[in-house]
Amino acid sequence: MRNRQTADLYLPRPILMTERRIQTFHVTTFGCQMNLADSSTLVSSLVTRGFRRVEKTADADLIVLNTCSVREKAEQRVIGRLGELSHLKKHKPWIRIAVVGCMAQRWGSDLIKQVPHVDYVLGTHRVFELPDVIEGREGTSPVMTAFGHENIDLIQPVKETPYSGFVTISRGCDNFCTYCIVPHVRGREQSHSVAHVVDAVCRMVAEGVVEVMLLGQNVNSYRYSGTDFPGLLQRVARETDIKRIRFMTSHPKDLSDRLIEVLAEEPKVMPHLHLPLQAGSDSVLERMGRKYTLVHYLKIVDSLRNKLDYLSLTTDLIVGFPGETRDDYQMTLDAVRSIQFDSAFMFRYSVRPGTKAAGLIDDVPETEKIARLNQLIDLQQAISYDRNQREVGQIRHALIEGYSRRSDQFARARTEGNKTVLFRTETPAIGKIMPLRITTADAFTLHGEPVEELTHA
Numbered sequence: 129m130r131n132r133q134t135a136d137l138y139l140p141r142p143i144l145m146t147e148r149r150i151q152t153f154h155v156t157t158f159g160c161q162m163n164l165a166d167s168s169t170l171v172s173s174l175v176t177r178g179f180r181r182v183e184k185t186a187d188a189d190l191i192v193l194n195t196c197s198v199r200e201k202a203e204q205r206v207i208g209r210l211g212e213l214s215h216l217k218k219h220k221p222w223i224r225i226a227v228v229g230c231m232a233q234r235w236g237s238d239l240i241k242q243v244p245h246v247d248y249v250l251g252t253h254r255v256f257e258l259p260d261v262i263e264g265r266e267g268t269s270p271v272m273t274a275f276g277h278e279n280i281d282l283i284q285p286v287k288e289t290p291y292s293g294f295v296t297i298s299r300g301c302d303n304f305c306t307y308c309i310v311p312h313v314r315g316r317e318q319s320h321s322v323a324h325v326v327d328a329v330c331r332m333v334a335e336g337v338v339e340v341m342l343l344g345q346n347v348n349s350y351r352y353s354g355t356d357f358p359g360l361l362q363r364v365a366r367e368t369d370i371k372r373i374r375f376m377t378s379h380p381k382d383l384s385d386r387l388i389e390v391l392a393e394e395p396k397v398m399p400h401l402h403l404p405l406q407a408g409s410d411s412v413l414e415r416m417g418r419k420y421t422l423v424h425y426l427k428i429v430d431s432l433r434n435k436l437d438y439l440s441l442t443t444d445l446i447v448g449f450p451g452e453t454r455d456d457y458q459m460t461l462d463a464v465r466s467i468q469f470d471s472a473f474m475f476r477y478s479v480r481p482g483t484k485a486a487g488l489i490d491d492v493p494e495t496e497k498i499a500r501l502n503q504l505i506d507l508q509q510a511i512s513y514d515r516n517q518r519e520v521g522q523i524r525h526a527l528i529e530g531y532s533r534r535s536d537q538f539a540r541a542r543t544e545g546n547k548t549v550l551f552r553t554e555t556p557a558i559g560k561i562m563p564l565r566i567t568t569a570d571a572f573t574l575h576g577e578p579v580e581e582l583t584h585a
């Protein structure tokens with residue numbers, strides 16, 4: 129007892145310290161561009177309410193983790209980060225920790241039961257209420273996950289660099305692919321109005337943005353008052369001064385001929401399509417609930433390549449889905465070989481509790497999933513290398529984004545096909561679009577030289 133009293137003399141006084149007012153905050157974002165866009169909106173709403181953003185977590189009174197639930201690994205990273213933050217909170221008991229977004233939605237109050245030093249848990253539709261919650265406004269509580277309270281017009285465009293940014297065109301997803309947690313944690317699809325999207329792009333242009341990425345889980349099902357996605361693309365191209373437009377993600381079941389026409393006709397729309405295939409076997413695609421066959425996918429690719437002079441095609445692939453046999457997997461390898469993607473995001477299947485596929489037997493052993501994934505990565509890497517060799521000798525118009533991450537003797541730019549190209553210069557014209565002749569390439573990066581310099585040489 130005496131020891132404890134003596135020790136108390138040297139400890140911070142918890143009650144007083146925990147009452148300290150929150151003045152500064154730090155937001156860490158996990159996961160996709162959609163989360164980056166949400167974090168940016170959250171930052172603006174906190175700043176508007178008088179909180180000050182700080183660079184380092186250690187300087188923040190409020191630490192926000194905007195989370196991802198797509199794969200188990202993504203959630204484990206958040207749990208790991210929360211473990212680190214428990215040490216910080218021991219030294220600074222007044223700090224507040226907020227977990228927001230997809231993982232907050234999925235776990236709800238269980239998160240606080242499992243990680244008691246978490247103070248606030250706000251699901252995907254409640255993220256922007258964080259300033260109200262920390263101020264203890266009436267009607268709020270530390271755990272809020274109910275859907276249907278989202279004011280989607282709050283969502284702000286977000287800059288990736290001073291010259292490029294994201295604009296969210298729709299939220300949520302109605303597709304319920306059987307492996308995917310997104311519809312469960314983000315709710316039903318809602319499209320932003322055409323006016324909201326056009327206005328967001330205009331505001332970005334006014335701030336110097338040259339290239340915009342329109343974001344949605346499935347942009348092809350965008351619909352607002354009779355305007356579909358190709359219509360929206362045309363309106364953004366024609367009614368704004370943006371120079372380049374990209375979009376992500378396209379679901380093959382909803383990709384229309386009209387979209388291919390717009391890709392071919394609108395010079396501002398970049399010739400890059402991210403079109404997740406997921407698997408090459410029809411029986412796996414069916415069990416994934418993807419609602420297309422490999423033949424349908426191949427027809428789209430043929431049509432795109434026939435109508436466009438140049439197309440960079442990228443995809444997502446999953447190996448080890450429940451019931452995937454060696455033959456099924458071989459069909460994915462064959463499809464990848466025949467389609468020749470420029471690059472791919474490749475994943476091994478991760479069970480997501482609450483999804484339909486979680487009710488199937490996860491029967492591909494982990495070691496086999498890893499072996500399949502490694503083989504697929506090796507194959508795609510060789511294909512990416514070949515695809516990039518085709519770029520050599522071509523002139524690409526690339527948006528200069530800054531210096532190379534490895535050397536300030538080189539500038540980093542992005543081609544029409546969304547490929548990174550490096551070229552030697554000491555004074556890059558950052559934010560400008562410049563013609564570059566591609567000189568060499570590996571599987572990941574192109575190297576080039578400015579065409580003007582070549583002409584003057």
Ligand code: SAM
Binds near residue numbers: 377444
């Ligand atoms: N809406 C997009 C679409 O339709 O492709 C992307 C959604 S998801 C965030 C991105 C990718 O993660 C998916 O295309 C899929 O390949 C992968 N993915 C989703 N759930 C997964 C799971 N349970 N296990 C492994 N990969 C998964």
Ligand code: SF4
Binds near residue numbers: 303304308
């Ligand atoms: Fe998930 Fe499928 Fe929706 Fe993409 S389309 S977010 S993979 S459910």
